Amino acid sequence: MAKIKRICTFLLRLIAFGTTLAAAIVMATSHETTSLFAVSFEAKYTYTPAFKYFVIANAIASVYGFLVLFLPSDSLLWRLVVAMDAVLAMLLTSSISAALAIAQVGKKGNSHAGWLPICGQVSKYCNQVTGALAAGFVGIITYAILLLYAVHTVLNPLLVQKT
């Protein structure tokens, strides 16, 4: 039973590492140049602060995820990992929210502010950003599951003890 749990946790951490790495790479390589009325128009993730933040947050999460994969199962550092998971879940949530808010404006525009949608002009770039956001979303869900599982296993003995 303990072995199955350990394998499940390892697989979840592998998924978390893979998806955050994929999100960072896909977003970082998103780039498209298009010309409109002989004026060259370039779309790049570095032009949007929210997308830069998304890449940095996912890069940090993937480095952390990679290091945790090699932590021996009897290490005392696992206590710290619960707190770190919580911090990373917050960081990833914040980065994907900011990126989603901007992506929504890029897709739909905001007629009240006079911001036009740009996805019609740079659809390849838009699709790539959407892919990165989807990968980032899977990463967050995985971290949320890991966190809730950790809270469950940490709190449960305490609950039994007190009642």
Added chain:
Amino acid sequence: MAKIKRICTFLLRLIAFGTTLAAAIVMATSHETTSLFAVSFEAKYTYTPAFKYFVIANAIASVYGFLVLFLPSDSLLWRLVVAMDAVLAMLLTSSISAALAIAQVGKKGNSHAGWLPICGQVSKYCNQVTGALAAGFVGIITYAILLLYAVHTVLNPLLVQKT
């Protein structure tokens, strides 16, 4: 000692309730109409999905914060409150990130996407949104402190027990 701790927690929860309520109200009442070349131009929080999300998240947090204030200190529900605090901290983080990303575009614009800043036209509206974001930020910091304190008190006996 236990009494001082309880008073501190109560004060923190009072601050969390007050700031999230203030953030929701200030954002919800933000509104300005200005005319530009005889064309009336209206700025309202409902025109931006991210700001609507911010109001809803802060309203939920303030209702929850209000209810928790009246929870008796020996209630078993306090165990649930730790998990609820974590969920609310995530919700508030996500809402303020999205609102900040949009507010940044409103303030600075994005020249690459052709989105012009609108704060020059509706400065009163902009200032009110900034105020709401500041109040929301204090609310998140308070929830983060409450959460870290709860994790500390829940994990500590376990740490002592195991080593």
